[in-house]
Amino acid sequence: MCNINLIYKKDEKPSRRLAECMNVMSSLSWISNNDGEGFISLNKKGMKIERNMNKIIYKQNAFLISTHQRLTTSGYGGNNIHPHEIDDFVLQHNGVIYGLGNNKESDTKMFFKRLMETNEMNKGNIIQSIKDMSKETYGSYSIVLANKKNNQFLYFKESSTRMYFIEDKDYFIMSTNEKNVEYAKLFFGIKSKIKEMKANTIFDIRNNLKKIDKIEECYNDNYYRGHSATSNNISKKSSITSIKQIRCYYNGIKAVEFVNGYEHLGSMSVKLKGIQRSKKKGKKEYILKRERKIREDKEIEEIICESFDSLKDEFEYQKEVTQNLANLPESAIFSRESGIIKWYFLLDDNKIETFVDNYYVPTIEPAMT
Known part of the structure; x- marks a missing residue:
């Protein structure tokens, strides 16, 4: 901007x-x-x-x-x-x-x-x-x-x-x-x-x-902006599956479905920082940590998952979304900016899988319809 x-x-x-x-x-x-x-x-x-x-x-x-x-x-x-x-x-x-x-x-x-x-x-x-x-x-x-x-x-x-x-x-x-x-x-x-x-x-x-x-700020359930769009305030639902269904508009770009409402904008990079087991007694869950960077601004987001399988499912989903961005038809894009997303999982200090994708950022049309 x-x-x-x-x-x-x-x-x-x-x-x-x-x-x-x-x-x-x-x-x-x-x-x-x-x-x-x-x-x-x-x-x-x-x-x-x-x-x-x-x-x-x-x-x-x-x-x-x-x-x-x-x-x-x-x-x-x-x-x-x-x-x-x-x-x-x-x-x-x-x-x-x-x-x-x-x-x-x-x-x-x-x-x-x-x-x-x-x-x-x-x-x-x-x-x-x-x-x-x-x-x-x-x-x-x-x-x-x-x-x-x-x-x-x-x-x-x-x-x-x-x-x-x-x-x-x-x-x-x-x-x-x-x-x-x-x-x-x-x-x-x-x-x-x-x-x-x-x-x-x-x-x-x-x-x-x-x-x-x-002044009174305008909010709408279909619109999320910048660092305010986190897993905590987008959805109170417990399962990863339900969060996947949220459609998000980020700074006027038409939505592609993203987990936790995120979509990529120019000069932004995202990576998974790691996964750790929850220390709560009687509760088996994993915390997925993800870092977002938009130019100078960084933030860490935590997503709680009930099982390791749900983490792997989300990883595959993120890969698919990123690849879909890269394969958008030329006619759908009038402004492009190259970038990199790097995803990796870490469990008990052992790297499981890494996925790096060079892609184009689509700027399609204003979100309001």
Whole structure:
């Protein structure tokens, strides 16, 4: 997905040091997100907005710079580079909105249009419009929304996306990439700890990060997102067989049936860490450990199985699913990214079987029907 990087100098005295730091932060993001770049900057003369298919070199004298490095999921070409502008508002978005977006127009542009239509119905009450849209928006989103009329910068996100930040009395800095914040911390000599922005809250960045209001996250039993999709919250059913029947939509990609609701997205790798016997008395079961990695993020998932045979059955099922992904017809794929899944079983420190598959990731069509 995309990267957002923002630096705000709290005394609002323009400084070229922001541009110096942003050149490094944005370049780090550009390594993986190079489908276009854009920025919003603010100084005493007002707001400046720029977009480019190529990497931007930042030179401006500003007290706030918010940049966006794009990784295309829908809507190709320069017209879909962030930030987007409609009327008095400017928007940068990281994530994927389910059911929106096609080859010509991105999910972000469609979402932004709906937000502005809602804002018109709410007679310009943008906070209420954000709250209304959040109730009906399936997907992952982390959004900077600027107002050209009053230079207000709002930020809000749902729970599956991550935004790291650091601040002191002089600066507020946030980024999708934690390493970018670590660099800014060293650059400006900030001593405070890096934290994560709270989900489902609308923040006013230029007003001491004031919490303006809360938003209501939209949930649906057929949709699971990112690290929230684990065996614990997808199903309370006890058998592996029942879990297999769950269909999952991950970030707008049409579902292939996966155990525990997982399907592969670009830059994600999955592997089984091992199996151990349960230590509970009177209960014979095995715990299958699986590690997922999506770019910088890692997590360990545990799946409890009642017998070793059920583990072997699941292994065969995962192999079949992975091979099915590799054999999808060319016509079903308009965006592909290569990757590797490595599965292996470990029982009492003895490796049983290893399966490695190089495959293509299908991005077929928005999940909403």
